[in-house]
Amino acid sequence: MKMELSKHNIISKIKDSEDYFIVNPLSRNADILDPETAEAILSGTSANIDELAGKGYLVDPAEEEKRFRAEYLDFLDSREDDEIQIFYAPTYACNFNCPYCYQEGYDKEKMQQDEAVIKAFFNYVETEFAGKRKYITVFGGEPLLPDTITRKKIGLIIDEANRLGLSLAFVTNGYSLVSYIPMLKGGSIREVQITLDGPAEIHNSRRPLQGGGETFDEIVAGIDAALEAGLAVNLRAVIDKENLPSLPELARIAVERGWTSNPLFKTQLGRNYELHYCQENAVRLYDRLSMYEALYSLIKEHPVVTEFHRPAFSISRFLFDNGEMPDPLFDSCPGCKTEWAFDYSGRIFSCTATVGKPGESLGTFYPQKTLVQDAVEAWQDRDVTTIPECKTCNLRLACGGGCASAAKNKSGEINSPDCRPVDGLMSLGLSLYFGNAEESTAE
Ligand code: SF4
Numbered sequence: 001m002k003m004e005l006s007k008h009n010i011i012s013k014i015k016d017s018e019d020y021f022i023v024n025p026l027s028r029n030a031d032i033l034d035p036e037t038a039e040a041i042l043s044g045t046s047a048n049i050d051e052l053a054g055k056g057y058l059v060d061p062a063e064e065e066k067r068f069r070a071e072y073l074d075f076l077d078s079r080e081d082d083e084i085q086i087f088y089a090p091t092y093a094c095n096f097n098c099p100y101c102y103q104e105g106y107d108k109e110k111m112q113q114d115e116a117v118i119k120a121f122f123n124y125v126e127t128e129f130a131g132k133r134k135y136i137t138v139f140g141g142e143p144l145l146p147d148t149i150t151r152k153k154i155g156l157i158i159d160e161a162n163r164l165g166l167s168l169a170f171v172t173n174g175y176s177l178v179s180y181i182p183m184l185k186g187g188s189i190r191e192v193q194i195t196l197d198g199p200a201e202i203h204n205s206r207r208p209l210q211g212g213g214e215t216f217d218e219i220v221a222g223i224d225a226a227l228e229a230g231l232a233v234n235l236r237a238v239i240d241k242e243n244l245p246s247l248p249e250l251a252r253i254a255v256e257r258g259w260t261s262n263p264l265f266k267t268q269l270g271r272n273y274e275l276h277y278c279q280e281n282a283v284r285l286y287d288r289l290s291m292y293e294a295l296y297s298l299i300k301e302h303p304v305v306t307e308f309h310r311p312a313f314s315i316s317r318f319l320f321d322n323g324e325m326p327d328p329l330f331d332s333c334p335g336c337k338t339e340w341a342f343d344y345s346g347r348i349f350s351c352t353a354t355v356g357k358p359g360e361s362l363g364t365f366y367p368q369k370t371l372v373q374d375a376v377e378a379w380q381d382r383d384v385t386t387i388p389e390c391k392t393c394n395l396r397l398a399c400g401g402g403c404a405s406a407a408k409n410k411s412g413e414i415n416s417p418d419c420r421p422v423d424g425l426m427s428l429g430l431s432l433y434f435g436n437a438e439e440s441t442a443e
């Protein structure tokens with residue numbers, strides 16, 4: 001039997017260390033290697049053949065291919081049972097942009113149209129996703145605008161979700177959240193995602209009301225009130241070079257207000273890449289790896305940041321928290337598989353990246369049901385077994401092929417790669433999590 005190094009080995013140096021790591025997402029093994037051992041593996045001169053073979057770092061290629069196929073079939077099977085996240089955008093308007101303009105456009109007739117669309121949406125969900133586990137995420141624009149017509153719409157959405165026994169999540173800027181809490185408590189609310197981009201001064205400069213009004217205090221009050229009411233809060237900070245340095249201060253605010261010790265509170269960091277249309281702002285944007293490099297340095301200097309948010313650094317955090325590898329990632333894009341997006345105009349899209357974008361609609365649920373099957377299949381077929389570049393990439397089962405929409409924006413094709421620097425991320429994350437663990441054990 002001819003043994004070779006596995007095509008799925010990821011070997012790289014650990015940041016700020018002499019050591020290396022070897023990770024194999026197919027055999028689900030991971031080890032830290034001293035430089036000599038790493039060199040021996042890479043040059044094929046290692047004497048530990050049995051150990052390397054036992055961990056799937058050294059393989060019979062035909063056997064490995066069989067294992068890959070079997071794992072892929074398991075992955076497809078288990079995805080059948082996955083819960084589906086269905087987004088609904090009742091508006092694209094936002095009071096952080098143009099509230100008067102938005103409210104002017106609404107009249108009684110518009111509300112009747114909205115009611116018919118919302119009911120059609122829930123009927124569509126009931127029939128087309130029958131038998132599937134699912135929940136609805138309401139987003140926009142800003143879904144929780146303070147006017148009466150919007151409140152009626154949200155009330156109807158909650159009633160319809162209750163009728164079908166579905167839970168709801170809301171993605172909101174948080175500005176009017178306090179006044180919505182009694183209404184939200186009438187539904188089964190899974191979480192409220194709120195964006196806060198830093199401490200008051202930074203946040204207010206980045207996310208003001210149109211006309212310059214500040215928003216930080218209202219949002220903080222909304223987070224306090226939501227937690228107090230027993231609603232789960234997912235706090236999102238959208239990060240670029242301008243606000244990353246203020247993350248330790250935001251973390252301290254979250255600690256001091258008792259958010260981080262509340263089990264209903266969690267966080268996520270988004271990378272700001274939407275401003276790339278604007279040349280002036282482009283200098284403040286990070287690419288994916290450089291943002292995590294900056295975050296790594298920031299956490300080293302200000303460990304309080306990890307009380308607020310523990311970045312995944314690819315599989316690093318999972319490995320540290322669970323003591324084992326995650327399942328191989330054959331696909332990192334849920335669009336048209338376990339994620340769909342619908343909007344108030346009656347159109348259907350793959351996900352939040354494409355919703356509302358001209359040319360991206362995949363069908364309609366109102367006034368009649370239509371679906372462009374070819375386009376949907378192109379989304380559904382995309383994974384690391386179909387994207388040509390991914391088929392031979394050693395990172396594929398940790399990367400999953402990235403985001404289909406980002407890939408299409410770059411190449412014009414859905415079935416193209418959106419590469420994730422998973423080896424670089426692991427280099428940082430393994431150093432951060434396992435480096436700290438060793439230090440704390442030694443103390
Ligand atoms: S296209 Fe991108 S944003 Fe949309 S579901 Fe896929 S990974 Fe997510």
Ligand code: SF4
Nearest residue numbers: 390393396399417419
């Ligand atoms: S998207 Fe790029 S990095 Fe990811 S598996 Fe495909 S080729 Fe590899």
